[in-house]
Amino acid sequence: MVTDFYNYWIVIALMMIGFFIVIVQGNLVKKLIGLNIFQTSVFIFYISIAKVEGGTAPILTEGVVLYSNPLPHVLILTAIVVGIATMALALSLVVRIHKAYGTIEEEELQERDHEC
Amino acid sequence: MLSHLPILQVIIPLLAAPACLLLDRGRIAWAFSCAVAIVSLAISLSLLHQVSGAGPLSYELGGWDAPWGIEYRIDLLSAYVLLVVNGVATLVLVAARSSVAAEIDEAKQPLFYVLYMLCLAGLLGIIATGDIFNVFVFLEISSLATYALIALGRDRRALWAAYQYLIVGTIGATFILVGIGFLYSLTGTLNMADLAQRLPALAESASVYAAFAFLVVGVCLKLALFPLHLWLPNAYAYAPSIVTAFLAATATKVAVYLLLRFHFSVFGASFTDPVLPLEGIFLVLGIAGVFVASIVAIFEDNIKRLFAYSSVAQIGYMVIGMGIGSATGVQATLLHLFNHALMKGALFLALAAVVYRLGGANFSHIRGLGRTMPLTMAAIVVAGLSLVGVPGTVGFITKWYLVMAAINGSHWLLVPAILLGSLLALVYVWRIVEAAYFSEPVAGTETCREAPLGLLLAMWLLVIANVYFGLDTRLPVAASDGAVRLLMGGAG
Amino acid sequence: MGQILDFTLLFLLLVTAVATARVRDLFAAVMLSGIYGLVSASFFVTMDAVDVAFTEAAVGAGVFPLLLLAVLAMVGRYEKTAYRRPWAALILVTITGAMLVNGTLDMPAFGSADSPAQQHVAQRYIEESPEEIGIPNMVTSVLASYRGYDTLGEVVVIFTAAIGVLALLPSLGGGVRRKRESDGMGDHQVLRIVSKILMPVILLFALYVQFHGEYGPGGGFQAGVIFAAGIILYTMLFGLDTAQAVIKPSVLRVLAATGVLLYGGVGLLSFLSGANFLDYSALAEDPVSGQHIGIILIELGVGITVAAAIILIFFAFSEAAGENGEET
Known part of the structure; x- marks a missing residue:
């Protein structure tokens, strides 16, 4: 039981740490770092699904019959690109918010919005 | 070429975007985008025609058979939603030119159309x-x-709203990704039709429930279902006016579509989760959404925000339909998907006109505007009445189907709740009427002129559609009826 | 042995994640984030996902921390506020995590070869792609052909991000730009010479990765990132103005669009012989060589757009940082 799933459980713990950072942190950059941990951990989850015990990397090799599953690898390649694209856009928003408000702390942003 | 229509529907706007980047001027980019949108609309009309005649279309991308390659699959439901999205997107785009020119820097306008x-x-x-x-x-x-x-958007709060939406949206997308991961690990496939065949054998599995829960929560974040709606009001209020009109009429509709697709087509109408009894939850959250959001809307001073809260309430109605769970209930959801796009498209375009002339859309801006911008304000009134659900408008049709579904399903308490919700909508629409027609204009707005032609044209086409489809309901009713039969298929 | 390695890496990830949550210095958090990317990449190698490892290393330990650093230079490195509503968040996270753990209980055991994921669709990719597509790297076959449409979507996503960044950050190429004092590190003689030697090697390596993706790990995306990294290195050493004189932002915009159009254009070419969108078999007499041509072309499209988009994004951030510096 534990040996079957310990891998997934650690990955879930990683996801949740990332998720936690996104929710509780007031700093906009730190939130994104948390979001990145969350996403990267989901990637690890997928890649774990693809693992075949005793298999090798899915590149055709003489004399090898057991390969890891290439499909989750492809999905995660796409997801990594989507992730970095999201981060780039988010960071450009952070830069603009800093310019417009002079802060990137959530609480101060909300205060400054109430002022006007 | 006709057989390639399913892919052309998506690939034409998709490739038009980089092509549009090569056009340097805002005006040319706009004209090009309009042409593309019109072609796209024509394709969706043709698809709906094909599908209602010959049944679902399947298109194998890359020529690979379905579960191995990616399949495009157009059935009546997707054709219907494609038409709604394309129709509104085209009208909004045609109207966009003057408003975009006023709200977006000249240098960024081509980028706007690319996006x-x-x-x-x-x-x-x-x-x-x-x-x-x-x-x-x-x-x-x-x-x-x-x-x-x-x-x-011009207001700096647009930036903050966009950031918040980005965080919520990305969490939602990541949840969906987790759900997909579970499904793949259990079934070994990503094709929805193939999933639908393989999932019933696994119905009792905790992993399937987890997949379902994560997919639903992920989509509901995108849908802005109460209480996951907190990102929506500011995003709609501070986005450029044209963007608000486009998003309000399309983005949440697509989320509703996804919810229906996952729930009915992938997991099957009879699938229920013992831990997360979706239908009960939808009923409760839907009703709560209608009331809370409508009441907040009544006290809102910024009219774009007011209608944004109203959108949260209207999403409540769509979810109530799904919560009832009967064929009539789901049909009410589908009808409202169409009807709400017509209402909010018209309303937010009218607000775009107000912002264009007066620089803002607070109650102080629209005082006495019934005299200076009669056509725009009349559009808000008619679309507003449709929102309330007055007979003769599309809003009434939705409410009618919802009430019927509630009565048939013996959800007696729902009937007064729906009526009360309409009453709340009447209150906030009346506030606008009062300000526009029974208040003295603020100094300086007496000389304000009527909205530009493009905006007026698109707005009134949508208003007329609000009334036309309120009287002649054949098209939406027939399409939604067919779509419901398709969705509920096995479960009768 | 394998299990010990897995466990160690996962444990390292756990430590890094907890440290990231606790640390208050954003600069340290960025470094930890880079470490997280690198360790994940190592974990992917132990999971036999070499292509993914390559990409994660380039993105998670390369591009992402780099962008974060550029932003920190503008917004400051210390965070102020304490945790907000930590208990509510803890409850939410615990519930979510519990649902996930519960969800794993009925999953096939980790590493099993006869689980549905390994049996159904994937089997064809493993058994038949070497003949059907004619290339040994199955990941490339699935990425470029069986699921080539997803990859087109992926290219459009990075294109969208670049357009979004351009729309949000100070205009590139448009408007009058002031000439800045040398803002690079070009005064350092050693750096100058080393980089001049290194540059061609990096760019050559990018080309190698671009065209070797069929046989080993690599492909358009990785090549694009490496190429961009070369240009970024150049920019850091010689300053933004010099870099933009070599590669004009307006040209990059055209290139970013061209990559997507090339990819889509290959898809449309299939129509000519009556085949479906992205069916490369129709590109030549022999289906397998058709696949070959198609994959080379679309990988090229991917590489062009990715390189152009990442350079554009980096330029936009550097430019914003430059303006920020002048204001303060």
Whole structure:
């Protein structure tokens, strides 16, 4: 039981740490770092699904019959690109918010919005 | 070429976006995008025609058979939603020129239209695809474009709203990704039709329930279902006016579509989760959404925000339909998907006109505007009455089907709740009427002129559609009826 | 042995994640985030996902921390506020995590070869792709052909991000730009010479990765990132103005669009012989060589757009940082 799933459980713990950072942190950059941990951990989850015990990397090799599953690898390649694209856009928003408000702390942003 | 229509529906706007980037001027980019949107609309009309005649279309991308390659699958439901999205997107785009010219820097206007095309292509891709991972990819295309579009608003709060939406949207997308991961690990496939065949054998599995829960919560974040709606009001209020009109009429509709698709087509109408009894939850959250959001709307001073809260309430109605769970209930959801696009499209375009002339859309701006901008204000009144659900408008049709579904399903308490919700809508619409027609204009607005022609034209086409489809309900009723039969198929 | 390695890496990830949550210095958090990317990449190698490892290393330990650093230079490195509503968040996270753990209980055991994921669709990719597509790297076959449409979507996503960044950050190429004092590190003689030697090697390596993706790990995306990294290195050493004189932002915009159009254009070419969108078999007499041509072309499209988009994004951030510096 534990040996079957310990891998997934650690990955879930990683996801949740990332998720936690996104929710509780007031700093906009730190939130994104948390979001990145969350996403990267989901990637690890997928890649774990693809693992075949005793298999090798899915590149055709003489004399090898057991390969890891290439499909989750492809999905995660796409997801990594989507992730970095999201981060780039988010960071450009952070830069603009800093310019417009002079802060990137959530609480101060909300205060400054109430002022006007 | 006719057999390639399913892919052309998505690929034309998708490739139009980079092509549009090569055009340097705002005006040319706009004209080009309009042409593309009109072609796209024509394709969706033709698809709906084909599908209602010959049944679902399947298109294998790359020529690979279905579960191995990605399949596009257009059935009556997707054709219907494609038409709604394309119709509104085209009208909004035609109206966009003057408003965009006023609200966006000249140098950024081509980028605006590129993002608009990307967002449209993303939404269409979500609807057309039959592959669950492909849904995720196109969801992210449309989402990224949406975040950038919202952030282009002139108010600095647009930036903050876009950031918040980005965080919530990305969490939602990641939840969907987790759900897809579970499904793949259990079944070994990503094709939705193939999933639907393999899932019943696994019905009692905790992993399937987890997959279901994560997919539903992920989509509900995108849908802005109460209480996950907190990102929506500011995003709609501070986005450029044209973007608000486009998003309000399309993006949440696509989320509703996804919810229906996952729930009925992938998991099957008879699938229920013992831990997360979806129908009960939808009823409770739907009603709570209607009341809370409508009441907040009544006290709102910014009219764009007012209607944004109203959108949260209207999403409540759509979810109530699904919560009732009967064929009539789901049909009410589908009808409201169409009807709400017509209402909010008209309302937000009218507000775009107000912002264009007066620089803002608070109650102080619209005082006495019934005299200076009679056509625009009349449009708000008619579409507002439709929102309330007055007979003779599309809003009435939705409420009628919802009440029928509630009565048939013996949900007696729902009937007064729906009526009370309409009453609350009447209160906030009346506030606008009062300000526009029974208040003295603020100094300086007496000379204000009527909205530009493009905006008026698109807005009134939508208003007329609100009345026309309120009287002649054949098209939406027939299409939604067929779609419901398709969805509920096995369970009768 | 394998299990010990897995466990160690996962444990390292756990430590890094907890440290990231606790640390208050954003600069340290960025470094930890880079470490997280690098360790994940190592974990992917132990999971036999070499292509993914390559990409994660380039993105998670390369591009992402780099962008974060550029932003920190503008917004400051210390965070102020304490945790907000930590208990509510803890409850939410615990519930979510519990649902996930519960969800794993009925999953096939980790590493099993006869689980549905390994049996159904994937089997064809493993058994038949070497003949059907004619290339040994199955990941490339699935990425470029079986699921080539997802990859088109992926290219559009990075294109969208670049357009979004351009729309949000100070205009590139448009408007009058002031000439800045040398803002690079070009005064350092050693750096100058080393980089001049290194540059061609990096760019050559990018080309190698671009065209070797069929046989080993690599492909358009990785090549694009490496190429961009070369240009970024150049920019850091010689300053933004010099870099933009070599590669004009307006050209990059055209290139970013061209990559997507090339990819889509290959898809449309299939129509000519009556085949479906992205069916490369129709590109030549022999289906397998058709696949070959198609994959080379679309990988090229991916590489062009990715390189152009990442350079554009980096330029936009550097430019914003430059303006920020002048204001303060």
